[in-house]
Amino acid sequence: MFRQAKRRTAGRRNFEQTKASLLYQSGVSGTATYASRTSFYTVPPLEEITLEEFEQWAIDRLKVLIEIESCVARSKPFREIEATLRPLLLKYLPLSPEASLNAATILQERKKDHYLHFILRLVFCRTEDLRKKFVKNETILFRIRFSLMTPREQIQFKDAYSSKLPWNYITNEEKMDMFDELYASTGSTIRNALLAESSAGAGDSTQISSDQLKLHIRNTENFIKLPFEKVPHLISSRLVLVRAGHAYVPSSLQLNLLAVEFSDDLSACLLRTFQSLPRLEEDDRLLPVLNNLSHNFSSCEYDASSIDPALASDINASSITQDTITQHYPLCALHLQRSLVANSHLKYQGRQQLGLFLKGIGLSVDEALKFWAHQFTKGATTMTMEKFNKEYKYNIRHLYGLEGARINYKPWDCATILSKPRPGKGESHGCPYRDLPVDSLVSNLNEMGIHDQQDINVVVDDVSSREYTVACTRVFELTHKKQLATAKVAEDGMHISHPNLYFDRSRQLERADTKVGA
Ligand code: SF4
Numbered sequence: 457m458f459r460q461a462k463r464r465t466a467g468r469r470n471f472e473q474t475k476a477s478l479l480y481q482s483g484v485s486g487t488a489t490y491a492s493r494t495s496f497y498t499v500p501p502l503e504e505i506t507l508e509e510f511e512q513w514a515i516d517r518l519k520v521l522i523e524i525e526s527c528v529a530r531s532k533p534f535r536e537i538e539a540t541l542r543p544l545l546l547k548y549l550p551l552s553p554e555a556s557l558n559a560a561t562i563l564q565e566r567k568k569d570h571y572l573h574f575i576l577r578l579v580f581c582r583t584e585d586l587r588k589k590f591v592k593n594e595t596i597l598f599r600i601r602f603s604l605m606t607p608r609e610q611i612q613f614k615d616a617y618s619s620k621l622p623w624n625y626i627t628n629e630e631k632m633d634m635f636d637e638l639y640a641s642t643g644s645t646i647r648n649a650l651l652a653e654s655s656a657g658a659g660d661s662t663q664i665s666s667d668q669l670k671l672h673i674r675n676t677e678n679f680i681k682l683p684f685e686k687v688p689h690l691i692s693s694r695l696v697l698v699r700a701g702h703a704y705v706p707s708s709l710q711l712n713l714l715a716v717e718f719s720d721d722l723s724a725c726l727l728r729t730f731q732s733l734p735r736l737e738e739d740d741r742l743l744p745v746l747n748n749l750s751h752n753f754s755s756c757e758y759d760a761s762s763i764d765p766a767l768a769s770d771i772n773a774s775s776i777t778q779d780t781i782t783q784h785y786p787l788c789a790l791h792l793q794r795s796l797v798a799n800s801h802l803k804y805q806g807r808q809q810l811g812l813f814l815k816g817i818g819l820s821v822d823e824a825l826k827f828w829a830h831q832f833t834k835g836a837t838t839m840t841m842e843k844f845n846k847e848y849k850y851n852i853r854h855l856y857g858l859e860g861a862r863i864n865y866k867p868w869d870c871a872t873i874l875s876k877p878r879p880g881k882g883e884s885h886g887c888p889y890r891d892l893p894v895d896s897l898v899s900n901l902n903e904m905g906i907h908d909q910q911d912i913n914v915v916v917d918d919v920s921s922r923e924y925t926v927a928c929t930r931v932f933e934l935t936h937k938k939q940l941a942t943a944k945v946a947e948d949g950m951h952i953s954h955p956n957l958y959f960d961r962s963r964q965l966e967r968a969d970t971k972v973g974a
Contacts, residue, residue, distance in 0.1 A: 490566035491616035492609065493551040494601040496718060497725075498620070501571045511745050513572040514579065516548040518749065521576070521593040526951035528596070529918070529926040530933075538600050540950060551601065553609065578742075579749045581730040590726065595719040602711055621717065624681045626704065631679060634699070638679065641697035642706045643669055646677060649708035678707040687713065767963070768818020773826035776819060784962035786928060786955045787888045787900060788873060789813045795884035796831050800839070805876060805885040807848075809868055811855045816867030816956040821856040828852050869954040870925050889915075889924040906934050928952045932961065939965035 505513075523544055527537040545551075549572075550565050573594070580590035602610065614621060631638065647664050650672065664672075684703040690696045690712070697704040705713060775781050777797065782790060792810040796802045802810065807828075814824060832848060833839050850859055857864040870887065879886045888897060894916060901912055911934050918927035929952040933940060952958050 490563070490570065492605075492613040493553065493562075493566060494598065494605060494609075494613055495566075495570065495573075496617055496620060496721060497570065497573050498617075498721075500574050501567075503567075505571060507741060507745065509571075510575060510742075511749070513568055514575040514749050516568075517572040517576055519548055520544050520597065521590075522953065523951050524593045524596050525589065526926055526929055528592070529923050530930055534596075534599070537596065538603065541597075541600055542604075545600070553606070576749075577726060577729050578733075579746050581726045581733065587723065587726045587730070591719050591722050594722060595715050598718045599711055599715050602714060621714075622682050622686065623713075625707075626679045626681050632674075634697070634704075635674070637697055637699070638704060639670060639673060642679075642695065642704070643673070645695045646673060646706050646708055649706070680705045680707060680710060680713070682713075687716075689716070767967075771818040771823070773819075773823045773830065776814060776817075776827065781817075784959045784966070786952070786958035787904070787931065788886070789955050789959070790904075791888045791892075791900070792884050800832055800834055803883045803885075805879070806883060807851060808855070809873060809876075809885045811852060812865055812867040813955050813959075815855060815865075817959050821853060821858060824852050824856070825849060867954070867956050870928070870952070873955070874924060887924050887928075889919050889927045890922075894919075901931065904931065904935055906931065925951065925953055928958065932958060936962065936965050939969045942969065 520541065523541060524537065527540055532540070549569055551569055552562060552565060554562060576590065576594075580586040602613070605613065614623070643666075647669055650664055650669075681702050681704055684691060684698050684701055687696060687703045687705060690705060690709065691698055691703060695709065696706075771781065777793075782793065785793070789810060792802065792806050792813075795806070796810065811824065811828075814827070815821075819827070828848060829841060829844050832844050833841055853859045855865055873885070873887050874890060876886065879891055888900065892900065897919065898912055898916070901915060906912060906915070915927050915930055915934075918924070918930060929950060932952055933950070950961075952961075
């Protein structure tokens with residue numbers, strides 16, 4: 457399934473040439489190989505891909521799963537998660553309908569989706585916790601994709617997996633025979649589904665009378681008949697009719713059925729993958745890549761080079777101490793800079809963290825030297841310029857790759873910050889959501905403009921569940937409520953996994969808001 461870019465690995469191939477592999481290699485069209493654009497991922501991929509593709513594709517899917525994880529942690533309803541995910545899916549995991557593109561592109565999209573699902577199975581099968589997380593997020597992804605398909609595609613999907621799904625749609629005669637029972641058992645479920653649909657589509661929910669509901673069931677609703685043991689959760693919630701060993705489920709609940717099937721199947725497959733892992737771990741090419749990917753579950757790399765330098769033209773030694781700029785800082789950078797300004801000093805880890813953050817927002821090396829020199833030598837401090845130049849100038853230039861090994865260091869992401877030792881006495885580095893005592897965190901939240909006790913409680917709850925980046929993302933949403941309501945959702949999703957991402961998003965929203973107001 458994988459190969460290195462330059463060296464062919466025929467001698468190390470792990471899979472036998474099965475009928476399925478011959479199918480993939482025969483160049484059949486996308487529609488023949490992948491019958492539907494949403495999948496139950498029943499057959500593992502068997503063609504070779506490069507190690508670079510292996511890693512890059514997995515990162516693309518990881519970005520989507522991280523966003524889902526973050527949305528769920530912030531208790532977003534399904535419709536909102538779907539709206540947040542749409543642009544992300546288009547960017548990283550497009551799965552176009554058959555009529556929209558040529559067969560080769562469709563095959564490539566579906567192949568990528570297929571391969572990277574299985575790559576991430578390898579990454580997330582290792583512990584119970586990771587397996588649960590993966591199943592939960594993949595199931596949500598499945599639900600979103602299914603609901604994005606047209607009704608015709610949904611039928612095609614069910615046909616493609618008919619052997620897997622023990623379903624039968626009842627005939628109209630059967631439906632009319634037991635109409636009263638069906639109405640009594642499932643009427644409220646169908647009503648709720650219709651109300652949810654109407655509030656998502658029209659922006660308001662209307663009432664549905666009993667007569668309207670009966671008419672809908674009679675003329676439109678289909679019922680799926682399946683063995684009752686397949687849907688214990690629906691039976692215990694009294695959402696379906698049970699008769700003679702069969703459950704009758706309204707088709708408005710079919711996505712729930714599919715999702716249960718998908719997650720049960722995936723949980724079982726992940727366990728099997730976990731049991732096969734020891735054999736895979738003999739492969740010295742994959743192990744580092746898999747380790748790196750599982751580390752990255754909480755943070756996808758932030759690309760500092762993608763920032764337009766023109767947008768950083770107002771960043772200089774004096775502007776970065778003004779509210780107009782610091783209002784866009786995440787709490788970690790704010791806390792560090794406040795500590796520097798108050799004490800005219802920052803210890804090593806703090807200098808690294810803040811220095812790289814400032815470099816990431818566009819502060820040039822000359823302006824950085826001006827800023828640090830001023831802060832270290834100002835006020836009642838005893839430090840002279842000479843001492844600063846002797847002891848700290850090298851350190852600042854080093855961050856910019858101008859000294860020592862001349863490495864162009866990147867700003868730290870949240871995972872790196874959280875992996876460093878916690879700040880000791882007199883230190884201010886780290887993530888304040890993890891490192892500040894609750895009362896101090898709350899007063900910082902107040903200073904950021906968050907006063908509602910309920911809002912503060914949810915942030916503190918995230919912190920006590922050790923979901924620091926979720927707490928930070930929530931704070932971002934609370935402090936940018938107005939702009940987020942008018943602007944489009946950020947193309948790369950909302951989850952904050954990097955302090956510079958927080959800064960960039962905040963500035964983008966401000967610019968968008970200014971344009972709207974102009
Ligand atoms: Fe900074 Fe990340 Fe912590 Fe937010 S979650 S304060 S960006 S380290």
